[in-house]
Amino acid sequence: MEIDEAREVRTTCPYCGVGCGVLAKVAAGGQVSVRGDPDHPANFGRLCSKGSALAETIGLDGRLLHPEIHGRRTGWNEALDHVASTFSRTIAEHGPDAVAFYVSGQLLTEDYYLANKLMKGFVGSANIDTNSRLCMASSVAGHRRAFGSDTVPGTYADLERADLVVLVGSNLAWCHPVLYQRIAAAREKRPEMRVVLVDPRRTMTSDIADMHLAIAPDGDVALFTGLLAWLGQHNALDRAYITAHTTGFEQALFSASALDLASVATATGLGEDELARFFSLFAATAKTVTVYSQGVNQSSSGTDKVNAIINCHLATGRIGKPGTGPFSVTGQPNAMGGREVGGMANMLAAHMEIENPEHRDRVQRFWNAPDIAQKPGLKAVEMFQGVADGRIKALWVMATNPVDSMPDADAVEAAIKACPFVVVSDVLASTDTARHAHVRLPAAAWGEKNGTVTNSERRISRQRSFLAAPGEARPDWWIIAEVARRMGFGEAFGHQTSAEVFAEHAALSGFENDGERDFDIGAYSGLDAEGYEGLAPFQWPAPSPRGGTTERHPTRFFANGHFYTPDRKARFIAIRATTESRTSSDFPLILNTGRIRDHWHTMTRTGKSPRLSQHIAEPFVEIHPVDAQHHGIGDADIVRISSPRGDVLVRALITSRQRQGSVFAPMHWTDQFAAKGRLDALTAPLIDPVSGQPALKHVAARIEKFAAKAFGFAVMRRRPEAIAADYWAVARCKGGWRVELAFADDGADWTAFAASLFEAPSAEMLAYHDRDAGQHRIAAFDGQHLTGALFVAPGPVAVSRGWAAEQLEEVHASQRERFRIVAGRAGAERPDAGATVCSCFNVGANQIAAAVAAGCTTVEAIGGALKAGTNCGSCRSEIRALIQASRVQAAE
């Protein structure tokens, strides 16, 4: 492919659902650089830490470059024939429901559309489900119950216009950073704007919150049904709206009124005072947007939480108007696109319903399909249970890593291992899932492929390639179409470009759609290659300009009070709050799980970036100080978290930001990055009964100190192949890799261990041992360059991580300089920068504390002194927290 080197290519970020526009450029030497697209309406030029570091993640290390069958390199022809014939044979022998696709909100719309078309229209089964089941399913189900359609009515501008933004179960500062920055900027302009955060933890998002409600896990249904009852009691309802545009209000209110303020307080763990303050603020603020994310969706009561929130908006008529509305923010870059193509097992394409015979007939005629799926397929958790019990005999996984991200992940891994035929399409050769595949198919990665994605505000943007696909990697849509052709469906899968797939998808959305289906981008059904190339970001609906258009779709969803139910009225859902305790004397704590600022899911891409790997370099668990003391756990100890399903080893982080009785651990670490860090080995396949979404945020668990006799920290130029330690976690750093270590025994021959770790048998080894104190320092040199350095101590190792990593890149000319690495307290002559806060300029917590002590008391002043927080801004709330902490310390 010809790449115009001087040109900046306009594309979008492949991470979160904010969907920021990115300008990518390839310099003459092949160097890639990215910046925020100033013209993209999602971000207007801003990028967060992950977006800013995109160029560091596109290296070819670890990429899968050729198709493989049973680990053996093969050509595309052979691989595709093998996949097609095995699927066809399995269907012939065992029926269409014996095969399944498990796909992802990280596929582009074109990929997703063809995968869904192949399974639902041509295989004739609906056994296609997606990681969106773990992510957005409760929101989808809640929208459909209330609106009759999966419509997200809000836009980002509504967040800026609102007078009250309620963030429920959303760590926006870390997970949707640019949206968070937009709210923060709006609040600076209009100081009267209020933000309320509802999260059991005091996350960094609390930085912009006027009120933080540290709700008990799963207290949300009680909170919002309590709010509905309160609105009723305080004459804060919009009766005219309720009568004109809704049904079911009286039952919903009756159900809610079972809860008085005292019982809401008990169920939510919140004080009556703070509840009353929140309720009256909500009642008094007409322009309210309620944003919700995984603290709502990933729950056994997820769909009820969604409807409890929507009920409050319907009851006050706060929907369909600027600056108002319930707003489910999507996680993945194309979670919305996946919903549009019907990528979930219980949906049909273009927001049509699989249970609706008219819809089935319409889609079948449009596709000219032989067999249209007649009933919903297996949802993710059931799908892997189907794999485990042999109902599913051939499985194709695309762009997701279920061995790490599905609940009860060890059981999922065992099921995949036992499945007769597993195909994995991925960009990497070795992921925890790909290692069990019979066939591995190399997918083209971000920057190499073309297509579209839809962000949280229904805005469809292009992703454009600016790099040639390496080796034999191919776009996912091409791989799917090739398999479909070889299964005998050539006529329906003759697309030559992603543009043709998009035009067909657009045409289906407008097909026989006179306004009764919300999703309509019929205006783009005639899009040609040139139009697709130049396609500017647009929001749906975008119906084709044939008769009656203006009437068929409003410019703002629900502005006219019309919904997509048969009677055009929105439905209140009567909800009763139930309390359920999952803990027991064996598993007395609630494990909550989620994300950190600088890593993306299973780290297959962010784990490549030294910059992103420094913010938090190992798996951890946040524990309240009282719980830590109760369990005899000290800061930086290694902790075993166990549930009835499995266990992990992680670092202890003791913090009062955590609720007592709960612990929080991030989902990101896999077998590729840690000894025993796969968090989903602990989570249960417990699902929401309506949406089928697993309750990933509320698992009974136990913690105990891992009795480590020795701790270690090492840096090395090459990534070690195998690490003989009970606990280890590797992370990229600028000159190579860094490893945290812990051992149950301290009897090791540390010099031999270091040699095996550095894989440098001929290196010059320098060592310092103080056996009585249990201190060992070993460094290996290749001439003047450090190959690796290992520091061992009986407690958590106190060496400066930043200093040690820098030594990999420095020249150590004299023997004396080389000895410095192992002599004294390593790096003691230079102050330890502390844990990285600002990834862009590599500024640590200790540097910020020193600057505060020297008189910098605002985020701006810190920026002036250290540059920290002045590029992407993702760390500004952490800097503010550090300033506050330093001031409190100074005052004590």
Ligand SMILES: Nc1nc2c(c(=O)[nH]1)N[C@H]1C(S)=C(S)[C@@H](COP(=O)(O)OP(=O)(O)OC[C@H]3O[C@@H](n4cnc5c(=O)[nH]c(N)nc54)[C@H](O)[C@@H]3O)O[C@H]1N2
């Ligand atoms: N940095 C980064 N950003 C990401 C991602 C990433 O991997 N890394 N992934 C993307 C994806 S796919 C998604 S889905 C989004 C997720 O974005 P978020 O949903 O914002 O992130 P999480 O950390 O999963 O969970 C949010 C919060 O829910 C809280 N919570 C837990 N239980 C409850 C509860 O019962 N009630 C309430 N009210 N809150 C609760 C948790 O304490 C947590 O702070 O992030 C997207 N953005």
Ligand SMILES: Nc1nc2c(c(=O)[nH]1)N[C@H]1C(S)=C(S)[C@@H](COP(=O)(O)OP(=O)(O)OC[C@H]3O[C@@H](n4cnc5c(=O)[nH]c(N)nc54)[C@H](O)[C@@H]3O)O[C@H]1N2
């Ligand atoms: N405990 C716990 N578990 C969770 C969650 C939680 O909060 N807590 N959150 C859940 C949620 S919301 C989500 S969205 C999931 C995410 O979980 P996953 O989807 O499993 O995580 P990713 O690491 O994003 O996996 C994407 C995979 O696709 C590959 N890939 C990247 N680009 C492409 C491409 O263009 N084509 C192909 N074919 N492959 C590609 C990557 O290398 C990677 O292997 O995790 C869920 N699991």
Ligand code: SF4
């Ligand atoms: S907020 Fe960050 S991760 Fe999300 S799309 Fe924008 S740059 Fe990418």
Ligand SMILES: [Mo]
């Ligand atoms: Mo997600």
